[in-house]
Amino acid sequence: MPPPSGSPRPEPQKPILSVAGLSIALRGRGRETSLVQDVSFSLSEGRTLCLVGESGCGKSLTSLAIMGLLASPPLEITRGEILFEGRDLRALSARDRADLRGDRMTMIFQEPMTSLNPAFTIGDQIAEAVMRHKGGTAEEARAKALEMLKRVRIPAAEKRLDEYPHQLSGGMRQRIMIAMALVNGPRLLIADEPTTALDVTIQAQILSLVRRLQQETGSAMLLITHDLGVVAEVADEVAVMYAGRIVERASVKDIFDDPQHPYTIGLMGSLPSLSGREERLATIPGSVPAPERMPKGCRFAPRCPFCIPACTEAQPPLLEVAPGHEAACIRAPLEQHVTEAA
C-alpha cells in the first residue's frame, strides 16, 4: 500500500465549496432513475478532496453538477445545495454560472487527446479563456497564455503557442489543458481523472505539476479518480463513492490506515503491492447493481462479506465513527465484529 504522503496541514478555514444533500436523477418517459443520492462534502482553500469510486458510481456526474455542465435534460439535480464562495449555484442564472466557469471554477478533463479544439492553435485557445473573462486585447491575452505555458513547463513555449493540438503529444496536451484551466487563477479546480489517459511516467509528472500549481495559487481541488495511488499522492481528504452515494469520508491517512466501510476495505485489499507475497489480488465479488434495481437497504449489502439482515432493511446514514471520519455502515467500526468472530 502506498504510504499517504505529506504532513497534515493546518485545519482549513471557511469552505470554498460546500455540497449538501446533492441528488441527481435521469428523467425521461415518465421515469426517474436516481444516479447520485444525498452527496455532501465541503472543500476549503488550498485543500484537495479526492472523490474515489469505480466507473458509473456518480463521481463525474457530481463534478459536472458543480460546474453546471450536466446534460439537462435528461439529467437533473433533484435535491440539494451547492454553495460556492457562499453563493448558491443552483439559484444563479445560466449566464452568471458561465461567468464563474473558467474564471473562479475550472475543470480539467480526462481525455487530453480530444479536449482541445483541433481547428485553432494552442495560443488562441488559452487566450480565448483569458479574453472571455478578463477582457483586454489579443496581445495581452497572448502574453498571458505564453506565461501560463511556461508555468506548466512546456518546453519552447513560444513556438508551441502557434501549434495545433494534433502536433502535440498526450502529456503536452494535458499540460495545455491545465494551463487553460489555471490561466485565470481559479479558486476551485475540478480534475476529472486527469491522468487516466496518460502513461504512467507522464502521470506522475502531471500530478506533481497540478499539485505544485495548486499550492502556488492556493486554490481548492476536487480530484476525481479511481486510482488509489493518485489518492495517496495528492489527497488531503477522501470521499469514497459507491453506487451514487458517499459511503465513507475521512482524511487520507484514516482512509488508508483505518478504512471503516467494507467497500473501502475491499478497495484497499485490491491494491497491488510491491512487497506483496500473495499470488492473486483480492477482489470484491459481484458487481454494482444497476441504478433502476438498487436494493432497498445498503447498496453494498449484496456484495458485502459483513452483511447482516438489518443491512437490507434501510439505507445506513453517513455517521461519524471517529473524529473527522464518517462511514455509512451500521456495522462500523468493524474491528469489534472481526474480533468477536475470531
Add this chain to the structure above:
Amino acid sequence: MTLALDTAEQAAVPAPRSRVWGKLLRNRSAVVGGVLVVAFALIAFVGPFVIPDDPVKTSWSLVRKAPSWSHWFGTDDLGRDVLARVIYGARASLLAGVVSVTIAVSIGGPLGLIAGYFGGWIDAVISRCTEAMLACPFLILAIALGSVLGASLTNAMIAIGIAAAPIFTRLTRAQALAVKTEDYVEGARAIGLPDRWIIIKYIVPNIFAPILVQATLIMAQAIIAEASLSFLGLGQQPPAPSWGSMLNTGKNFLQQGQWWMSMFPGVGIFLTVLGFNLLGDGLRDALDPRET
C-alpha cells in the same frame, strides 16, 4: 507558420492542410475536375474581353450558319455568334451556381446549426420542415418556386437556393450533433464560453469540410437546375444568353441537322457539371480522415 519547426517533428506530423492538398493533387479525376472548373471560370470571366462578337447582336445575313473560321461555333436562328453566347452563358451558369449555393448554405447552414446544437422543440420544428421540403425532388421544387417568384435569372437563383437549402440543413444538423458531443465542446463550456461563441469557433470550423464537399456537389446540381429553368423560360430572359435557353432554341433545329446550336451549350453544361462532380468527389476523399 512563421516560426521554424523541428524538421523531424514536421515530417512526423504534417499540417493537415498540406496533407489534404497532397491527396487532392494525387487524385487524377479530382485534378481533371479542378482544371475543368478553373477553365470554365476563366472562360466566364476573361472570355467576354477576348471575344470580339457581341452575344446579342443579330444579323439577318448570318442566320443558322454552320461552324466556320469566322464563327467557330456557328450562328443561331437570329444570326448571333454561338461561341460568344456560350461564353456569356458560362457566366450565367457559374453565377447561378455560386449564388444559389451561397443562398442555400446561408439559409440551410444556420438552421441546421441551431437545430443540431440546441435540439429540443426547435430541432423538431426545423427538422420536420426540412423533411417536408426534401420529400419533394430538388428540381421540381426549384421549378415550382421559380414559377411562383417569376421569370428572371435572379429569381431562378433564389428559387434554386431555397430548394437546395434543406440539403444543407440536414447535413449541418447531423454534423453539429456529432461535433457538439466532442470533449473540446464540453471544454469550451467549462471555460464559460457562451453558446454563440461555441457555435462559431468550435462547431463551424470542425464541420467545414463536409459542408464544402456538399457545396461543390450541389454546385453541379444548381447549374443543371439553372439550365433547366432557363430551358423552360423561367431563368435567364432573352436576349441575354444562357445555356438552358440556347438548348431550347437549338432543339427546334436538330431535325434539320443544325446540331451546333444545341451541341455547344450542351457540352458546356456537361463539362462544368462533370468538373464540379469530380472536384467534389476528390475533395470528399481528400478531406476524409479515415482514408490514408
